[in-house]
Amino acid sequence: MPDKIANLINRLGRSIHCRQFAQGLNPAQWEALRYLSRANRYSRTPSALADYLHTTKGTASQTLKSLEAKGYVRRVPVPEDRRAVRLDVTDAGQTVLRRDPLQCLETSAAGLGGDLETVSRFLGRLAAALERSNGKVFGLCAECTYFCKNDEAGAESQAHKCGLHEEPLTAMDATKICVSHRCARG
Numbered sequence: 001m002p003d004k005i006a007n008l009i010n011r012l013g014r015s016i017h018c019r020q021f022a023q024g025l026n027p028a029q030w031e032a033l034r035y036l037s038r039a040n041r042y043s044r045t046p047s048a049l050a051d052y053l054h055t056t057k058g059t060a061s062q063t064l065k066s067l068e069a070k071g072y073v074r075r076v077p078v079p080e081d082r083r084a085v086r087l088d089v090t091d092a093g094q095t096v097l098r099r100d101p102l103q104c105l106e107t108s109a110a111g112l113g114g115d116l117e118t119v120s121r122f123l124g125r126l127a128a129a130l131e132r133s134n135g136k137v138f139g140l141c142a143e144c145t146y147f148c149k150n151d152e153a154g155a156e157s158q159a160h161k162c163g164l165h166e167e168p169l170t171a172m173d174a175t176k177i178c179v180s181h182r183c184a185r186g
């Protein structure tokens with residue numbers, strides 16, 4: 001069975017790859033744009049992007065330059081660290097993301113029905129296992145062992161907290177992915 005799963009995922013990957021030459025972007029540029037729209041403020045850096053894409057910093061930098069040239073991403077200085085830079089998706093980037101070719105996969109998955117929750121959990125664990133073998137696991141902030149939940153949260157003044165960075169996190173931050181995520185399962 002594992003060999004069948006591996007072959008199916010590989011087949012899906014090839015089918016999805018060729019659809020992602022769309023809207024003037026290539027598959028790596030789409031994946032970078034998706035990542036930057038989902039990543040939290042600690043993770044929107046060139047090096048975290050390279051880790052997420054499983055590529056070199058040089059290749060990730062070329063991808064970023066293309067996205068900047070198209071006006072989809074901008075570099076924002078980080079006040080606390082003059083050498084650091086944060087990458088933000090622009091309004092134009094958000095607009096093009098609404099025409100993400102990956103949506104055809106979402107539509108097909110929804111149309112098939114079945115226990116999507118179980119499939120999603122299984123694929124999530126598989127992705128994490130592969131990322132772990134590459135040294136970095138990107139995960140959801142709300143599922144991190146450093147995440148200190150404030151049950152009364154709702155307003156900015158009653159924010160959650162990051163136990164690693166010792167900084168407040170909003171409800172929106174809790175839904176983002178993070179390069180420093182630590183999984184409860186280790």
Ligand code: SF4
Pocket residue numbers: 040042139140141142144145146147148161162163164165177178179180181182
């Ligand atoms: S709680 Fe974890 S995932 Fe969230 S910002 Fe802190 S280190 Fe990152």
